[in-house]
Every structure is written in structure tokens, then in C-alpha cells.
Amino acid sequence: MTAATETDRALVDRVAKGDRAAVRLLFMRHHARVYRFVARQTGSEMMADDIANEVFLELWRQAPGFEGRSEVSTWLLGIARFKALSQLRKKKEDWIDDEAAAAVPDSADTPEVVTMKEDKAAALRRFIDALPEEHRTVIDLAYYHGQSVTEIGEVLAIPVATVKTRMFYARKKLGEALKAAGYDRGWP
Amino acid sequence: MSAAEKMSRRDEMETLLPFYLNGSLEGSDLEAVEEWLATDPAAMAALGEAEAEFSGTSAANEAIRPPADALSRLAKALDAEAGPARKPTGSSWLAQAWGRFMAVPVGVAWAAAAVLLALIAVQSLVQPGGKGKDFEIAGAQDDLAKMPFALVKFKPDAKMSDISAFLGGNGLKVIGGPTADGVFRIGIPAANAADYAKQLGIIAAQPFADTVIEGRKPVDGG
Numbered sequence: 001m002t003a004a005t006e007t008d009r010a011l012v013d014r015v016a017k018g019d020r021a022a023v024r025l026l027f028m029r030h031h032a033r034v035y036r037f038v039a040r041q042t043g044s045e046m047m048a049d050d051i052a053n054e055v056f057l058e059l060w061r062q063a064p065g066f067e068g069r070s071e072v073s074t075w076l077l078g079i080a081r082f083k084a085l086s087q088l089r090k091k092k093e094d095w096i097d098d099e100a101a102a103a104v105p106d107s108a109d110t111p112e113v114v115t116m117k118e119d120k121a122a123a124l125r126r127f128i129d130a131l132p133e134e135h136r137t138v139i140d141l142a143y144y145h146g147q148s149v150t151e152i153g154e155v156l157a158i159p160v161a162t163v164k165t166r167m168f169y170a171r172k173k174l175g176e177a178l179k180a181a182g183y184d185r186g187w188p
Numbered sequence: 189m190s191a192a193e194k195m196s197r198r199d200e201m202e203t204l205l206p207f208y209l210n211g212s213l214e215g216s217d218l219e220a221v222e223e224w225l226a227t228d229p230a231a232m233a234a235l236g237e238a239e240a241e242f243s244g245t246s247a248a249n250e251a252i253r254p255p256a257d258a259l260s261r262l263a264k265a266l267d268a269e270a271g272p273a274r275k276p277t278g279s280s281w282l283a284q285a286w287g288r289f290m291a292v293p294v295g296v297a298w299a300a301a302a303v304l305l306a307l308i309a310v311q312s313l314v315q316p317g318g319k320g321k322d323f324e325i326a327g328a329q330d331d332l333a334k335m336p337f338a339l340v341k342f343k344p345d346a347k348m349s350d351i352s353a354f355l356g357g358n359g360l361k362v363i364g365g366p367t368a369d370g371v372f373r374i375g376i377p378a379a380n381a382a383d384y385a386k387q388l389g390i391i392a393a394q395p396f397a398d399t400v401i402e403g404r405k406p407v408d409g410g
Contacts (some may be wrong), residue, residue: 020266028258035254051256053262061267062393125244139206143245148212167201185237186230187202 008072015063027056030073033145034080040140041133042085051083058083070154077145077155120183129175135170138163198225201231205238215387335375336384337363337403338391342370346396358387371399378406 008029014022034055039048066075071087128139141147141155152163172188179185201224207213225231225306234252271397323382342351351393355361378384392400 007332018270020263023266024259024263027262031258032254033212033249035247036252038254040249045252047257048252051255053258054263055270056262057265121240121244125239125248128241128244129248139241139245140249142206142210142212143242144249146210146212148210149207151212164203167206170201171202171206171238171241174200175237185233185235187198187234 008067012059012063012066013071015060016066020060023056026059026072030076031056033073034076037077037145038080038084041081041137042088047084047087051080051087054129056084070151073145073152074147074151077141077147078157081155081157096165096173109167120178123176123181123183124174124178127174130177131170131173135166135173137172138166142167195211201228202238205235205385206241209238209242211236290301302401335361335363335404337373337375337386338407339365339399339401339403340372340374340391340397341399342372342396343398346398350394350396353394360387360391373403381405 006025008026015026019036031052037054038051038055040047042048043052050159055076059076062079066072070078100114128136131139137156138152141152147155149160149163149167153160156163158166175185175188201221204217204221205211208218213221225235259313318410358379361375363375365371376387377383388400388402391397
């Protein structure tokens with residue numbers, strides 16, 4: 001089997017045996033997504049740089065214990081999520097709870113003013129970026145990382161029902177923000 | 189009753205659409221979304237909205253560019269944590285360097301890999317059979333100078349490990365090169381022209397061989 005076709009799990013098995021070339025291959029496959037995930041979580045590319053590298057050091061350390069119950073990508077994102085939260089807690093960041101997160105993103109200008117000169121796609125992207133972290137994360141994990149409801153639950157260590165609730169509110173808020181900006185999409 | 193349980197059918201479908209789009213939906217959820225898309229006139233418009241979110245999210249993520257030197261820093265961190273990579277038993281520095289390149293596509297580090305290939309060719313001259321260096325160098329050089337050869341260029345994405353395994357398994361040797369554009373002189377231990385042509389065909393048939401050109405052929409009957 002060539003490196004190009006070797007599965008992530010097979011590479012983790014090699015890492016468990018001390019194969020650093022396998023770490024490098026997994027890094028090349030997953031680093032960018034892990035980095036982006038942490039950058040979106042923390043809002044800091046500097047923090048993302050440190051944490052993303054730590055994730056692959058953890059891969060090196062924890063590979064012997066990897067049981068393959070989840071996809072390697074899900075496992076790595078879970079490690080990244082944990083490390084990002086730990087770092088943010090150290091910095092005493094305040095996290096928004098679900099109730100507060102349900103509020104429409106605030107803005108100095110009304111949505112109409114802000115979006116006057118931008119098209120719907122640009123407005124949508126801005127509203128996605130403005131979502132509360134918990135909501136934006138499920139959007140990122142589903143749309144960009146291709147994760148299932150169950151996998152998102154594993155990454156975030158939350159029940160499946162909570163994943164769905166957060167997705168519901170995230171999309172509802174996007175719809176409301178777009179509607180306020182003049183783009184009524186019929187739901188909510 | 190949870191918030192999820194209170195959802196209307198439309199709410200539920202809107203919640204599942206991202207997972208329908210990313211292909212992870214299955215079972216009854218998948219059937220429900222497909223049935224909704226097939227029967228509700230508003231559903232296709234909703235799917236279009238979700239696709240726009242998909243594009244927007246991808247664009248927002250792709251706009252974040254990881255630093256280019258992250259891999260080298262990870263390698264240093266691994267060295268700091270676990271020490272330098274294990275040395276192959278009894279091997280030379282050259283063998284260690286070679287080992288590090290084995291899994292690397294040729295195109296990734298062609299120049300360095302080419303130098304290593306050339307160095308291994310030199311080493312094969314210096315230490316054949318572990319005998320006395322001075323004597324063996326002269327004899328081996330003389331033999332190699334007369335050896336039939338072909339000029340071979342490997343594909344940029346060829347794996348060094350594949351090339352090495354192939355050469356070793358077929359008794360082939362790198363006896364010269366690479367040139368500036370990556371052409372190696374590969375020694376072919378063929379006894380006659382037919383054998384030479386056969387081995388040339390085998391080299392050309394390898395997936396990592398880009399160009400194979402005839403070089404010196406053996407004298408027939410020799």
C-alpha cells in the first residue's frame with residue numbers, strides 16, 4: 001500500500017509504533033483543517049498555530065491508545081477543541097451560554113446599512129462569522145469539516161440533540177439576520 | 189420536552205439540511221429529508237439557501253492560511269520530546285539520510301533526493317562487499333565503467349522507496365547522475381543485447397519511470 005492510499009487509521013498504527021514519517025503524513029493531511037478549526041474557535045491565528053502543532057504532538061503521544069472508534073479527523077478535532085477551550089479558559093475568556101447565544105449578532109450599524117453595498121453571499125459570510133462561537137462551530141464542523149451529527153457530538157462532547165439544537169439556532173439566526181438585511185429566504 | 193422535540197417539521201428539516209448536503213445523513217433522517225425535498229415546493233429553495241451557507245462557510249475557512257513552516261516546527265518539537273529519530277542498526281549517516289527520504293515523493297525534494305541517490309552510487313563503489321576500500325574502488329570503477337547502462341529520468345511524484353526497492357530487486361545500480369534535469373545513468377547487468385532490451389522494457393514499464401533511453405548495450409555473446 002502506498003502512502004497516498006494508506007488510511008488514516010493505518011497511519012495512526014504506524015505512529016503508535018514510533019514511525020515519525022506517519023506523523024508527517026497525517027500532519028499534511030489534517031493540519032490545515034485543524035489549524036482553521038482552532039483559529040475559528042479562538043479568533044487567534046497565533047493560538048491556532050500553537051494548538052494545531054500541539055494536537056499532532058498529542059497524536060504522537062496518544063496513538064498507542066487510539067481504538068479507532070471514531071474517524072481520525074474527528075479524533076484530532078476533538079483534541080483541538082479540548083486544547084482550544086483549555087487555552088481560552090486560561091485567558092479567562094467568557095463563554096456565551098446557549099440562551100445568550102440565541103440572540104441575533106449585534107452590530108454597530110443596522111444590518112440594512114452594513115449590507116447596503118454588499119451582495120447576499122458576502123452578507124451571509126459576514127453573518128456566519130458573527131455567529132456566537134457555539135453556533136458557528138457546528139456550522140463549521142458540518143459544512144467545512146463534513147462531520148455528521150454524531151461526530152460533532154464527539155468533537156464537542158455534547159449530546160446529539162444538543163448538536164441539532166445548536167444547528168437549528170445557528171441557521172435560524174442566519175435566516176433572521178439575512179431577513180433583516182433585506183434577504184428574506186422564507187424561513188424562519 | 190426539549191427544544192429539539194418542539195421543532196416543527198420545517199424546523200427539523202432545516203436543521204438536517206447541512207448534514208444532507210455534507211453527505212453524512214442516513215437512515216430515517218435521510219429518508220425524511222428526501223421525502224420533504226420531493227414533496228414540499230419550498231424545500232428546494234431551502235436547499236439552495238443551505239448551499240449558499242455551505243459556500244460561505246467554506247470560503248471563510250479557506251481564507252485562513254496556515255503558516256508554511258508548521259511542519260518543520262512540529263519535527264523539532266518531536267525531536268525535543270522523543271529525541272532524534274532512531275538510527276538504523278549499524279548504518280552510516282548516508283543510510284540514515286536515505287531513510288528519511290524514502291517516503292518522500294521525489295518531486296517534493298528532488299534535488300536533495302537526487303544527491304542522495306548519487307551518493308549511494310558512490311558508496312556502492314567505496315564499500316562493495318565490505319572489502320578493502322582502496323583495492324575495491326579501482327576494481328569496481330573499472331567494472332562500472334564498462335557496464336551496460338540506460339539513461340533514466342523518474343517522475344516527479346515517484347517515491348524514493350519504490351525506486352530503491354526496484355533497483356535493488358533487479359540488480360540495477362545507479363552509476364552516474366543525476367544531470368541538472370534529473371537524468372540518472374542506471375547500470376544494467378545484462379549479458380547480451382536481448383537481456384539488455386528486456387531489462388530496459390522492465391524499467392520503462394515501472395510507474396515511476398518517466399523517460400528511459402538506451403545507453404551502452406552489451407556486446408552480444410559476451
